[in-house]
Amino acid sequence: MAGLLLLDTPALYFRAFFGVPESITAPDGTPVNAVRGLIDMMATLVKGRRPDRLVACFDADWRPDFRVAALPTYKAHRVAPAGGEIVPDGLVPQLPIIDAVLEAIGLARAEAKGYEADDVIGTLAVRGPAPVEVVTGDRDLFQLVDDAAPVTVLYTARGVAKLATFDEAAVTAKYGIPGRAYADYATLRGDPSDGLPGVAGVGDKTAAALITRFGGLEPLLAALDDGEQSGFPAGSRTKLQAAREYLDAAPEVVRVALDVPLADLDDALPTAPRDPARLIELSDHWNLEGPLNRLLAALAA
Numbered sequence: 001m002a003g004l005l006l007l008d009t010p011a012l013y014f015r016a017f018f019g020v021p022e023s024i025t026a027p028d029g030t031p032v033n034a035v036r037g038l039i040d041m042m043a044t045l046v047k048g049r050r051p052d053r054l055v056a057c058f059d060a061d062w063r064p065d066f067r068v069a070a071l072p073t074y075k076a077h078r079v080a081p082a083g084g085e086i087v088p089d090g091l092v093p094q095l096p097i098i099d100a101v102l103e104a105i106g107l108a109r110a111e112a113k114g115y116e117a118d119d120v121i122g123t124l125a126v127r128g129p130a131p132v133e134v135v136t137g138d139r140d141l142f143q144l145v146d147d148a149a150p151v152t153v154l155y156t157a158r159g160v161a162k163l164a165t166f167d168e169a170a171v172t173a174k175y176g177i178p179g180r181a182y183a184d185y186a187t188l189r190g191d192p193s194d195g196l197p198g199v200a201g202v203g204d205k206t207a208a209a210l211i212t213r214f215g216g217l218e219p220l221l222a223a224l225d226d227g228e229q230s231g232f233p234a235g236s237r238t239k240l241q242a243a244r245e246y247l248d249a250a251p252e253v254v255r256v257a258l259d260v261p262l263a264d265l266d267d268a269l270p271t272a273p274r275d276p277a278r279l280i281e282l283s284d285h286w287n288l289e290g291p292l293n294r295l296l297a298a299l300a301a
Contacts, residue, residue, distance in 0.1 A: 004129060004267070005051035006121045008136035009058050013038045013098060015137055015156060017091045026286045031090040035097050039291035041160045042107075045135060046269070046298040049154075053129070053267040056102055057120040060111040064119075070252040073195040097286055104282055105295070106274030108267040112260045122256035125151050135160070140191075142171055143183035143256060176208040184217035187250045196253065199243040206233050210240075221247060271300055 016037025024033045046054070062085045063075045080086045102109050110120050118140060125132045125144050132149065134141055137156040144151050145168055153166040164170075168179025177185045188207035190198020202210075213231045214220035223231065224240055232240075240247070273279045273296065283289050 003051060003131035003133065004053045004055070004124070005045065005049055006124055006132060006134045007042070007045075007054070007056045008117055008121060008134070008138060008141065009038070009056045009098075010062075010117055011137040011156070012041055012135070012160075013091070013094070015159075016041060017088060017094075019159075022090050024287075030093055030286070032094060032097065032286050032288065034091055034094045035101065035286065036288060036291045038098060039101065039288065039295050043291065043295040043298045044160045046295065047301070048160075049133060051133070051269055053108075054269050055108045055110050055124055055265060055267045057117040057124070058109065058111040059117045060113050060115060062116060064114050064116060066114070067253045070249045071196070071246075073197060074253050076195050078195075097282070100282055101279070101288070101292075104273055104275045104279040105299075106270040108265045110262060110265060112262055115257060115260050119257035119260045120262065122258045123260040123262060125149075126258050135163075139182070140186065140194075140254070141256065142166055143180070143186075143254075145171055145179060145182070147179070175204070177211045178215065181211050181216055183251070183254050183256075184220075185211045187217055187247070187254045194253075196250065197246065199239055199246070201239045202236060202243075206236055209233050210236065217247070217251065269299065272296075 013034045017034035020033035020037040022031045022033050024031065024036060026032050063079070067074045078086050099109070110124065111117070112120055118138065121134055121136075121141060122144055125134060126149075128149075130149050132151045133154050134144060134151065135154045135156065139155075141153055145153055145166055147168045150167070155164040155166055157164060171177065171179045171182055175182070175185060185207050186196070188199050188202050188210060189204055190196045210220055210233070211217070214223060224237065224244075229237070279292065283292050
């Protein structure tokens with residue numbers, strides 16, 4: 001692949017934190033399992049995908065106000081008692097280390113006030129240059145899949161060494177929907193992990209049947225409002241009518257923003273670290289020599 005690689009960095013470092021033993025620490029006892037795991041993931045991705053450009057995308061706001069205003073339940077179960085996102089104690093001190101490592105290597109980092117990493121990824125994906133590959137463990141980003149662009153999602157459910165590639169045909173094969181209709185399907189089905197209730201009584205099969213029959217949420221709602229009776233699986237019409245208020249609000253939550261204001265990025269993949277002295281300092285202080293050597297070798301290649 002020669003093109004742009006977009007990383008859902010929070011999804012990757014959470015995966016690394018829970019996948020690499022927390023007993024792996026720096027000399028001062030600080031856990032560095034997420035840092036080391038993330039660096040190794042990036043080395044594997046650079047070596048395997050061979051991108052020309054790479055951007056590590058972050059959450060500036062993990063629960064944006066515009067989504068909460070549309071649907072107050074959005075990620076509400078993940079809010080800490082004192083406010084903010086629930087983050088494992090062992091992960092918190094590792095986040096500044098990740099930022100410092102990316103800066104010293106010279107890898108592009110992107111976030112935008114009031115938006116999630118998903119929105120940054122969506123904006124960069126449509127901005128290009130093509131081809132674009134999105135690395136994530138979040139199914140919400142399947143909505144970005146577009147064969148014409150092309151934009152492909154590399155899904156990390158089995159790890160970055162066993163990526164599942166999702167193009168439009170793969171989305172259709174897995175969910176039985178048009179390949180670019182995942183956001184509408186997810187709106188109907190819901191997603192408890194994000195506090196998205198969906199339409200009560202409408203599961204995967206009914207949601208897929210509705211989206212396939214009508215082609216998307218907008219024509220489905222138009223048919224519902226026009227009193228059309230055909231094409232609705234048994235009982236689904238009544239359920240959709242009962243959820244009409246939710247169906248008006250949910251697209252604002254589910255759909256990834258494609259117009260996030262982002263500063264210009266130098267996203268060219270570096271072949272050598274931007275600040276070698278700083279990187280050596282970080283490596284020695286945080287016990288990162290092995291993963292950093294693997295990433296630097298992948299970049300140099």
